[in-house]
Amino acid sequence: MKNLKKLFAIGLLLFSIHVLAQDPHSESGLKKVIVQEILQVESYTYLNVLEEGAKKWLAVPKMEADLGGVYYIKEGMEMRDFESKELERKFDTIYFLRYITNADFAVAEEGLADPNAVSLDKASAKQPTLDQLNLVMDSVAGGVRIGDLFKNKDLYAGKKIKIKGEVTKFSPQIMAKNWVHFQDGTNFEGAYDLMVTTQETLKVGDQVVFEGVISLDQDFGAGYAYKVIMEEAVVVK
Structure with a gap:
């Protein structure tokens, strides 16, 4: 059995090197x-892959992947000393991808699937964006609209509020938090995008109700500075 496993591993490595050497999409x-x-794990798929003879770890939202399968990627966010609580494992270096697709869909950037999509083959999956979306949605009972929050930010500072909206961009595990760009179709003087920090795992296009504490003028360094931000947010029904 050990010899069979060893032969399989060698065969997989040789096959990988052969396929990588013939790259029609370079x-x-x-x-x-x-x-x-x-x-x-519950929300993510971790892939140890061979790229140009070197192995590396990738992380993408949950997907069905094939051992020995060929995929095409664009490098995402590099995270060092990343610890997965679900796996109880620390990765020296891992990349959270923006794009991954199989060979059948690697024709052009327009054909790439968004890792925020549930299925890699869903051409209709929403793409991350910071542009203002044309959204129309009911407000949540007792909640606040994003436009009203920006207009009356001093009124809500330090308070826990609810906001219903749509995830337009999701960035996982930066400074031990997930960062969510959130819109609900309203704005105040051009401010329409609310930054939310949370431990929840979401994908672009999710419409949820967040409940969290509003903070003002927060500067986390490394370019993460916000006049208004919702922190410690959880998804509520």
């Missing part, structure tokens, strides 16, 4: 990887 800016190991 000019597109995509990088070809071959899956060597797959770890599944």
Whole structure:
């Protein structure tokens, strides 16, 4: 059995090197990887892949991946000393991807699937954006609109409020928090995008109700500075 496993591993490595050497999409800016190991948790899929002869770890929202499968990626956010509580494992370096797709869809950037999508093959999946969306949604009982929050920010400072909106961008595990760009279709003097920090795992296009504490003039360093931010937010029904 040990010999069979060893032969399989050698065969997989040789196959990976052969496939990587024949890359028809190299000019597109995509990088070809071959899956060597797959770890599944509730919301994420961790992939140990071979890229140009070197192994690296990738993280994407939950997907069905094939051992030995060929995928095309664009590098995402590099995280060092990242610890997965679900796996009880620390990764020296791991990349949270913006794009991953299989060979059938690696034709052009327009054909790439968003990792925020549930299925990689969903061409209709919403893409992350910071542009203002044309959203129309009912307010939550006892909640606050984003436009009203920006207009009356001093009134809500330090208070816990509810806001119903849509996730337009999701950035996981930065400074031990998930960062969510959130809109509800309202604005005040051009301010329409609310930053939310949370431990919840979401994807672009999710419409949820957040409850969290409003803070003003927060500067976390590294370019993370916000006049209005909702912190310690949880998703409520």
